[in-house]
Amino acid sequence: MARGGITKALVKQARDTLLAQDRHPSIDAVRVALGNTGSKSTIHRYLKELEEEEACRLGDAKGLSEPIQQLIAELARTLETEAEEIVAAAERRHQEQVQTQRQQLEASETVRDELVAEVEGLRQGIAARETTLAEQAARIIELEQQRQGQAIALASLEQEKQGLQERIEVQAQHLASIEEKHRHTREALEHYREASRLQREQDQRRHDQQLQQLQAELRQQAQTLIVKQDEITRLNRDNAALAGELRERERDNQQQAQALAKLREAQQTGERIRDQLEARLGRSEEACAALDAQHRQLTDVHAQLETRLGRSERGRERLQTRLLAEHARRRTLEQQLERLLARTSPDQETEASDQPVSDADSSSRQSTDE
Template identity: 45%
Template sequence: MARTGLYKSEVKKARDTLLAMGRRPSVDAVRIELGNTGSKTTIHKYLKELEEEDGGAAVPSRTLSEALQDLVERLAAQLQAEADAQVLSARSAADSTTSRLQTEMEALRMTAADLSARLAKTDGARLHEAQAHEQTRTQLQEQTAASHALELQVRALNERLAENEQHRNSLEEKHQHAREALEHYRTATKEQREQDLRRHEQQIQTLQAELRQLRQEAIVKQEEVTRVNQEGVRLVAELSHSQQALYEQRSVAARLQQKLDTLQELANRNQMLESQLVDRSAVNEQLQASLARAEQENATAAQMLQKVEIERAALQAKLEAHESISAELRAHLRDTEPSPRKNRQSES
């Protein structure tokens, strides 16, 4: 791993060592002499500054191959620096875009989770309202059945009251007939007594016998009248009981009317609950549409992230291609560079 903090004095020392060994102080040679440490751009800059300081006197005349190799090394170093800058910029942009997309995706996930929670809460409220609606409907049906049964009871009691009224009228007619018969009997008895008194002297024996017979018949009639009166009293008592029952049935009918009013209020409340359920269903549909939009935005963000990854891979491939070209150029230069021994032979 290359160390940091390369000094100009270190580059100068490595260059002087290479010159003393009769080797050309190229960027790669200086870097190897430094132990493969330091940036090539920094080494090239320091070598250029040292060359300018020496005024070119300390550097021996270079051949065309050496000049070309130096030019290629400089171009390779500049290309490496530009590639590093582009890669660093691309990585920074990709990291920034990735961070931004991750933040947006996290926000979208939180929004989706919130929408899911709200949707679940809305579903729970809708289910609770549906259960309450069903319970109210069941109670309404039960109250309707009970009201119908009570109406049947009221109708039966009204019929029974009408029958009791007819029976009372019949008893009153019988009582009136008995009174008329008794009055008629009394009138006939009086007339008979007057006739008997006129014939008293002639038919004393017969009248006494008939009187005893009439007294017996009167006793029988009186007993019949007593029974009729007792029957009338009983009928009057039954009529009083019937009137009391009618009053109670009217009270029951009033309570039933109150229950019917309560059921009407429950029906109105049920209708209001159904309206609220329709409104909450509309809100539920809006939440589902928002969730669908959030999922679509999430998919778009994922596509953008994938596109950034593709661009990053392309830049990496481009960097690797540059490095491969630089390596080939270095290898070619090493192959074409003359060795120090051949140079000394040619000089001799």
């Protein structure tokens, strides 16, 4: 790290060190000995003062003839002239280097402004996507609440279906009992036909009433099945809406993936620009530090987008799993309703086939009473 400044004593010490090493104490050599600190004009001024002081000491020295002193003075002036020329050339080179670095810094500033504008655009895009993700999270919560309501409705339907199934089983047992009685009384039908005509008419009326009650119950069950079928249709519509929501989420994920690809291209562009600036600027540590900071910012933004995209993908998979579960439950309920309808139809046919033999049932009932 560069020190705050140089003094004449430091310049003299560096000059003496170079002279002790049999090296010419030029401005560049003294500056290197000082650790590349201090301006060349300051070092030149201190060297000139030191040479003048030595010239004065030489002029005051005793035991030297005047021609030698003149020769020394001439050599001092020559050295001073050459040193001034060297300093002037060094200053011109320094100015050229400063101008070149200034132009390079201006170019890097322009590139940095462009990168800052691009990063600002990316930040705005990320803010918009964060808003969209928040809305999607709210929508997912709402869908979860709807799913819970549907689960409760399905549980209620399952209970009603189980009750209907139990009633159908009771009716099937009743019809089986009637069929068994009909089989036992068919053998004694011819013996008691005339004697039980009046009783048969009464039993016929009673059987008709029971049959009407059974038919009314079957009609009510059919209406109940129609209501259940309407509820299944509504669940199908809800599932279709969930499927549409899933497709919209997939489109949003595709858009986020495209934005992530653009961000990656921007990051690669930033890396290429950084490499170019490093090749051009070389020693410009401030520009390199700025580009490194921008690169770290782009890397952080890239990591954040990767994390959010992963979360969105996991949310989409969970939603798809729930949708598949809803479809499976709907198919199971439809299969159960179909089996219920299939079991109800044979019961109706059995009741219809029992009507012609109601007389035999009445005779059997009369014989049993006797």
